[in-house]
Each structure stands twice: as C-alpha cells, then as structure tokens.
Amino acid sequence: MKRVLRIAGISAGVLLLAIAGLYFYADRHLKTELARTYVVPDISISHDVSVADRALGEHIVQKRNGCIECHGKDLAGKTIINDPAFGKISCSNLTPFALAGMSDRALARALRHGLRSDGTSLIFMPSYEYQNLSKSDVAAIIAYLRTIPSVEKPNTPIEIGPIGKILFALGQLPVLTPAAMIHHETGFVAKPKEAPSKEFGIYLVNSACIGCHRKTLTGGPIVGGAPDWPPAAYIRFKGRSEWTKQTFFKTMQTGLSASSGKYLRIPMIEAVDKFNDTELTAIWLYLSSLGRDAS
DSSP: OHHHHHHHHHHHHHHHHHHHHHHHHHHHHHHHHHHOBOOOOOOOOHHHHHTOOHHHHHHIIIIISOTHHHHOTTSSOOEEEEETTTEEEEOOOOSHHHHTTSOHHHHHHHHHHOBOTTSBBOSSOOHHHHTTSOHHHHHHHHHHHTTSOOOOOOOOOOEEOHHHHHHHHTTSOGGGSGGGGSOTTOOOOOOOOSSSSHHHHHHHHHHHTHHHHOTTSOOBSOTTOOTTOOOBOOOOOTTOTTOOHHHHHHHHHHOBOTTTSSBOOTTGGGGTTOSOHHHHHHHHHHHTTOOTTOO
C-alpha cells in the first residue's frame, strides 16, 4: 500500500512539474509573439476616405461585418469574454475619442493587417477576414468611424488566462495574434458590383463569414470563440434539400434554422436580419453552388 501511495505521489509530482513547465513555456511564447513586429506595405488611403460612402461604412460596421457585436452598440468597446481560466477579452473603443490620434493609414493597417501603430499584433482582431475587404470598403469604414458620436471611455486591458496561453502555445488559438495569420504582401481585393450575383456573394462570404465558418465553409469549433459558443455550421448547400433560397432567407431573417429547426445561438444569432435582399441572394447563389467535396 505504501508503495502504491509513493508511486501515486511521484506521478502527481511529475504531472504538476509538466503542467508548470507547459505554462512557463506558454507564457514566454505569448510574450514573444506579442512583442514581434511586422513590416507591411504602406497604405495610402486618406483620399479614398475623403470621398468614401459613409452610409456604406455604417452598413458594414453596424450590419454586414457586425463590428458592434464585439465593440458594442455605441462602438465604445465592451468585454466579450470574461473567464478566469481563458482570459478577459475586451474590445477597443472605436469612437473619435480613441481614434483621434490615429491616421487613416494607421486605421487601415489595423483593419487589414491586425497591427498596432508600433507594428505589433492586435489581439483577437479578425483582420484575417477583413483583409478580404476592398480598399473602398475599408475607406468607407474609416470615414464612418470618424463621424460617429465620441464616447469618453478608456480601453480595458486584455488579460490572457492560463488556458488561453496554453491553447495559443499549442496552436489552437491562432486568432490571439491575427497578424501572424495574414499574408501581408497581398494587395486589396477587387470588389465586384453590389448585385444579386455569385461574384458578390463570394466577396461577402470571404469578408464576413470565413472567420467562424472557415475558408472551406465546413464549420466546426470557432477558433477564438467563447467557451460556450456552439460550433459554426457547415454551409456548403449544394445537394442539400432542406436548404433552398426560401429557407435560407427565412433562417437569416428570423433566426430559425431550416436545418435543425431550432433558433440560432450566439454568435450567429447576431447576424440575423442584418443583410439586405441583394446581399442574401448573392450569398445564397455562392453557397448553393458549393458541394460536399469542398472543391
């Protein structure tokens, strides 16, 4: 019996040492990656901002890309994850109070490259998705943010907990440093005409949906999502009889899924009734052309 207890004690000690070693490595790895700087192509965008469509910028921020879901309805920032083990993730204030000292170039870098002014990576900024926005859309976003009511609210520091650090070190939480996920040499994409077309659908999906549903649109656990978020759905619809244009519209407009018969949950429920008919038709034309072979 004593021998068994001794072996159990040794095993527990070895396990604790292994956990401590993993945490020490994870903590140093995160600090190293957060200190890493990136050099990216210069973005000349001030002229584009001066002539941008502010109404379109409002639509992108408020609805199409749902910036308010993370930054709050007033865009002054809010805490989206508060879990002692995972961490406390608070999104930044995007109103003129916080952005007054940032140039249009710096804002475009943050949007497209996920970078701070000093060249280090932002945390949890979905720039790997926003890099698929056209220059005119990025300019429209900036033009809109410059005109919204200013809210005097300081940013809340982000705190990464032990589980968050370990997941990042194991490659399971890449969105923690989005700048590392991006091909920074890639130029702005060409935006097709906003029309009920498959081409516009591709543009919308790549710039607003792949962050959760993945580039393959095969869904699965949402990387960087809150612990209680359900997996993203498989949204390749070709050959799936339950998904028609009518049921797709109903799902996106009411939140009642045509596939499960249940109401959508966070975070997808936030996208309900956000897209107009032109956008929904375009997205449907693209998703309904994709079969299960992921080709």
